[in-house]
Each structure stands twice: as C-alpha cells, then as structure tokens.
Amino acid sequence: MTRRSTQSQNVLGIVHTAIAVSDIHHQIDFWQQVLGFKLDGMAEIGGPLPEDETGVPGIRSKVAMLTKHGQTIELYQPTAPADRQTYRPRPVDIGSWHLALRVTDLDEIVRASRDWGWRVRGKVAVVEEGPGPIGARLVYLHNDDGTILELVQLPQS
Structure with a gap:
C-alpha cells in the first residue's frame, strides 16, 4: 500500500x-x-x-x-447525551495523551495544584540523556477527570 x-x-x-x-x-x-x-x-x-x-x-x-x-x-x-463516560487512561495506554506545559517553578505548581485535586502521577524526574534537554525536570499531574498534564522546567541557562 x-x-x-x-x-x-x-x-x-x-x-x-x-x-x-x-x-x-x-x-x-x-x-x-x-x-x-x-x-x-x-x-x-x-x-x-x-x-x-x-x-x-x-x-x-x-x-x-x-x-x-x-x-x-x-x-x-x-x-x-446521558450515556457519556469518563476515560481515565494510564500514560502507557493506547489512546492516552497529555499536554506538556513549560514552567518556571515546577515545585510551586505541584503544591498549588494539590488544592485543586491534581496529584503527581509518579515522581519528579530529571532528564539525564537525550533527546530531551539535559537537566530538565519533568512531572506528570493527573486529576479525577483523567486529564494528564506534564510540567517541564528547563534547566537554567
């Protein structure tokens, strides 16, 4: 084909x-x-x-x-209609997606997000090898709706 x-x-x-x-x-x-x-x-x-x-x-x-x-x-x-459903995929499930936001203070946004029902999915990770920017801090947040946000704090240049 x-x-x-x-x-x-x-x-x-x-x-x-x-x-x-x-x-x-x-x-x-x-x-x-x-x-x-x-x-x-x-x-x-x-x-x-x-x-x-x-x-x-x-x-x-x-x-x-x-x-x-x-x-x-x-x-x-x-x-x-009344028959709608809630979809809560894990990041590895086919069809899941996330939105990545570049932030200046990852820890502060994680703290503030807790009050709104968002939780850290795994833990804060640091990029140690490519293809991402070395030294960047990353974390996944999720809420009860199934939405996943990735916060990305780039290293200071």
Whole structure:
C-alpha cells in the first residue's frame, strides 16, 4: 500500500487543545488561578454543528476558551447525551495523551495544584540523556477527570 504525503495539505499550526471536564467552573478557576490562563469566553453549544462535527446525536456542552502566550485551551463539559463516560487512561495506554506545559517553578505548581485535586502521577524526574534537554525536570499531574498534564522546567541557562 502506498501512503499519500500530507505535506500538500498545508497544516498551518494548532488551533487549540480541547479537554473534556466534569466541572467546567472548577477547571476554569484552576487554569486561571494556578496556570495563569485568561478566560476569553464561555458558551453552551448543541444542535446540528456539534452533531455533524462529532457524529454524536444530541450532543450538548458548556464550553470555555482560555489563552496564554498564544496558546488556546478549550475546556468543555458535556451535558448530553446521558450515556457519556469518563476515560481515565494510564500514560502507557493506547489512546492516552497529555499536554506538556513549560514552567518556571515546577515545585510551586505541584503544591498549588494539590488544592485543586491534581496529584503527581509518579515522581519528579530529571532528564539525564537525550533527546530531551539535559537537566530538565519533568512531572506528570493527573486529576479525577483523567486529564494528564506534564510540567517541564528547563534547566537554567
């Protein structure tokens, strides 16, 4: 089988990262107060557009858009249909994903995140060999929604 090149499709960049949450107001507060994102707006959506895009009949969600340094996070709390589920993969499970955030004080964000229900998944690790930046400190945080954030503190230059 011959695979077609995607170079001609001209991907220009990432528009946003969307994360399904169980309590949108709690998560908005976390993303603003701990991570420093700005709330750009909220809405409740449903109807033909999200149904057509997702293929889920009856989908409704509360949606919030937050930004920081040109990056956009979409938090959405599905409210319908009733048969939705919570997905809590481990980092090794196929289909899992995480969002990596570059931070200046990893320990402070870990401490502040505890009050919001986020926990360290393993322990703080230090990059000792490539391909990552040698000396960088890394940690995975996770919450009850199944969301995984990686905090990356680069070494001082």
